[in-house]
Amino acid sequence: VRSDARDNRERVLAAARVEFGRQGPRASLNKIAQQAGVGPGTLYRHFPTLQALLVAIVADDVAALCAEGRRLLTHPAPEEALLTWLHAVAVHATAMGGLVASEMAAVSSDPALSDVHAEIRGTGAALWERVASPPGDIDDLLALAAALAWASPHDPDRLDRLFTLAFRAL
Amino acid sequence: VRSDARDNRERVLAAARVEFGRQGPRASLNKIAQQAGVGPGTLYRHFPTLQALLVAIVADDVAALCAEGRRLLTHPAPEEALLTWLHAVAVHATAMGGLVASEMAAVSSDPALSDVHAEIRGTGAALWERVASPPGDIDDLLALAAALAWASPHDPDRLDRLFTLAFRAL
C-alpha cells in the first residue's frame, strides 16, 4: 500500500463529505476530485462506483451509530434509548442532504451498500423490540428519521423541532 | 388566443405532471416536451421558467387545497380539521416526488411561486390558530407533511403509516 494512495483516498473522502453536504445529491464527482486536488481517474481508482464512495463516506458513521445502538441496548428505559438512537440517525442523515437517505431507502443492488443498510436496520430493530408496544415498524421509523433530516438541511434547530413533533408518540 | 396554443399548453402540463411524478426532480424539460409531442421551444413559449411550469402544475391543486382549508375552518373539531388538511397537503406533495416540496420549502425569488407559497401558508395558519394549544408552528407542520411525502414515493400506504406516526401528537 503506497502512502500517497492512502492520503489521496482520505482527501477524496473529505472533499466528498464537504460537497455532498453542501450540494446534496447534485454534487458532481469531477468537482469532488478537483477539490481534493486529484485527477478524476484517481477518484475512480479508489471508488469505482458512486455507491462505493457513499459506503466509504458513511462507513465510520454507521459503525459509530451501531456501537451507540449496542450501548443503548442496556439503557434502563427502552423508549428513551430508541428515541436517542433515532435522533442520532437523523443528525447523521442531515449531513448528506438527503443523498444517503434516498440511497439507503431503496434496497440497493450494491452488496456493500445493502450490508450497511442491513446493519443499521438490525441495530434499530434490536432497540425497537425492547419497547413494550412499539409504534409502526423499524423501517418506518428509520424512514421518518431520514425524512426529518431531508426537511432540515443546514438547520439543526428545525431538525430538533421536527423530531420532537414527529416522535412525540414515543 | 389560438386553440392549438391552449391544447399544447395542456399537453405540456399533463406530460410534466407525469414526468415529475415518475422521475421526481430529475425529470428533464426536453423529455417533457417530447412526451407532449411538442418542440422544446413550445414548452419555453408557455413556461419561460422552471418555476413558471411548477406554479402552473400545482395551481389547481393549491386552489383545491385552499378551498378545502376554508371549508374546514368551520369544522367543529379544530384538531381534526388541521389534521385532515395536512393529510391532503401530504398526499398532494407526494405526486411531485419531492420537487415541489423542496422548491416550496425555500422561499423563492419567483413572485408567482412565493404567492403560491403564501397561499398555502396562510390557509394552514388559519387552521392552526383555531387549535387550542397547537404544537410547533405552521411552517414546521407543513415541512413535516412535505417530508413524509418525500419519504413515501409511490407508496400511499407508507405515507398513511408515517402520517399517523408523525402526527399522533394532534
Added chain:
DNA sequence: TGTACATCAGTGAACGCGCGTTCACTGATGTAC
C-alpha cells in the same frame, strides 16, 4: 359565406455546458539485492 392577410404559436436543429467515465501514458513508491 368566401378570401386575403397579419399575427403569433410551433418547429427543431444547433449551441454551449458540465456531467460521468476512460485510458494511454507518466512517475512515485516500496522492495529486493
Added chain:
DNA sequence: TGTACATCAGTGAACGCGCGTTCACTGATGTAC
C-alpha cells in the same frame, strides 16, 4: 546504506451524452372585409 527495478497509483485530455436554452424560419389560426 545505496541502487536498480517492478509495481501500481496518478494524470488529465478526451469522449459521448443529455441537459437547458435559443432563434431564424415555417405555418396555422383568427379576423377583417
